[in-house]
Amino acid sequence: MVIEKIKESRFTPDVFDITTFGTAFADHMLLSWYKDGKWSEPIIKPYGKLDFTPAISVGHYGQGIFEGMKAYKGETGDVYLFRPDKNLERLNKSAERLDMPQIPEEIFMDGLKALIDLDRQWVPSTYGMSLYLRPVMFATEEAITARSSNEYLFAILTAVAPNYYNKPLSVKVADRYSRAANGGVGFAKAAGNYAGSFYPTHLAREEGYDQVIWTDDATHTFIEEAGTMNVFVRINDKLITAPTSERILDGVTRRSMIELAKAEGIDVEVRKVTVEEMHTAHKNGQLKEVFGVGTAVVVNNYVAVGYASERLELEDLPETESYGKILKKKLVDLQMGISEDPFGWRLKVEENLVEA
């Protein structure tokens, strides 16, 4: 690994005051280039510009995948990652489906740790805050012909992460547009999945909603996911979430929430859940909460769910009663090193991995 340190850090304590997510980048980035069938030695260097022509393949054919992760700083000043092995695993699953090369574990894990160690002052210690980590791979070959690129960039970027949403969301259940096809790329964290979701989200906003809950493209019967969040529905005291599938992202936060819920003794079911079931439960006063979970958002308890022309309002349960809020606290406490980690999910980033 080559390290090219920034001459003068751009860090000041007020970087943590930023309110927009993913626009204030830390000092360094990690880069590795894929060409002639192999990855270059990774380099950590100051975040900044690279040379690309407008023929850059990803701009035309969309071979781009990414991961969302966070680094947390505990009260002792230690910096932690959360289940990074799951992100590497998923990145490589995405890569396979998008016909892109696999990222070797040493580039991903050693690169990630070295980068965070170098920029550890950028990790905030305020409860619930973190440094967002963005491993990304995209096609860089200068060729406008519809085939897999022969060249890729793998990068890890880091950006200060305030709350992704600064309020509880209201969400619209998709009844016209879709996010994923059977036999498509819905399970992958693929660039095109996001691009396709923005216009329907735009339309949902015009109806007064913040996001869309996606349903199956054939019948719009089953609740799938919310684009940047997996969805949990609580009916009475049963917590239900859809099984992952080739249309649904296998979220690390989703998995962790299921395990935390089980450990808490919450009755959690992984099974298909229909829009109609949610609607009926609401009518009968049994729909206690609906929430989205994901690395960027953590947990967001929805205030309303739009279903056809109806707006199902949801009660704002107190911290002690809401499964979403209870599990969020469990998760953040574990991530920040406040609570024990019986699952072995937390990974401490050792200091001085990088020579000065």
Next chain:
Amino acid sequence: MVIEKIKESRFTPDVFDITTFGTAFADHMLLSWYKDGKWSEPIIKPYGKLDFTPAISVGHYGQGIFEGMKAYKGETGDVYLFRPDKNLERLNKSAERLDMPQIPEEIFMDGLKALIDLDRQWVPSTYGMSLYLRPVMFATEEAITARSSNEYLFAILTAVAPNYYNKPLSVKVADRYSRAANGGVGFAKAAGNYAGSFYPTHLAREEGYDQVIWTDDATHTFIEEAGTMNVFVRINDKLITAPTSERILDGVTRRSMIELAKAEGIDVEVRKVTVEEMHTAHKNGQLKEVFGVGTAVVVNNYVAVGYASERLELEDLPETESYGKILKKKLVDLQMGISEDPFGWRLKVEENLVEA
């Protein structure tokens, strides 16, 4: 429009000898930047590098759309475009679905004409050859947060276009993977549609096929399109092609072929066609030909169609009998200014649009 001419042209007559599509770029490119809700004055400048960071939005969220067009040089030396209004129309339909800004007609059309006029020596006059034109728009904002970009680049690139495929193709009918969802972005020329198709195509290659014919994602019953081609099936003397839909690209070549077929007195039906119908016709000796059409490929008569574990071999009909070959000649003759243009499809690029 700002024109910054190349100091010394890179053109030499042997650029036309290239055998790979989309990798040899002509002297200039057109660029316009979208920011703060408006497009910048377009600039034509030497093709080359721009500055982007790895946080460039399209690499993460896939907002990228494009068009494929060609410039043709006739025997008189005149240079023609083919139905460019249709490409502008479709680009803006793609833009809407991908939540991207509309491209004004003057940037697209005036830019295109000026660019081609400037690089007209790059348009080959050999029959069947052309200069490939690639209008493209992608998201350039430096922000890693899952929302529509606030900044975009619109570019027109041009590259020497040898035959896209140097042989008739064999194609595999999709029975596991899919290209498009109902309510998705299949009808748009969106970057992510291509990214999702490469891995299934890779698998088809391992089975000895060149490309995939996509079917509906729910049942794999209906023939849709072939990724870079719309598909025509000829059963006896009837030519059938699927209607466009929200899952199928509205190809300019497809439209033109339908109109040319009608003008030729060929019995052409635009209706759903099932894989089973094609299979049965083959068994009964009634499947005369299957071909793909598109701007890049023009017309490609398939030599074989893979259906489940069967390989349906197709006869190589002579030039005078194959509808694909007859219509291809009609189309190319019209595009190159050899035949009359009763449809008003050809647009001559005037000379000296750009001051030297």
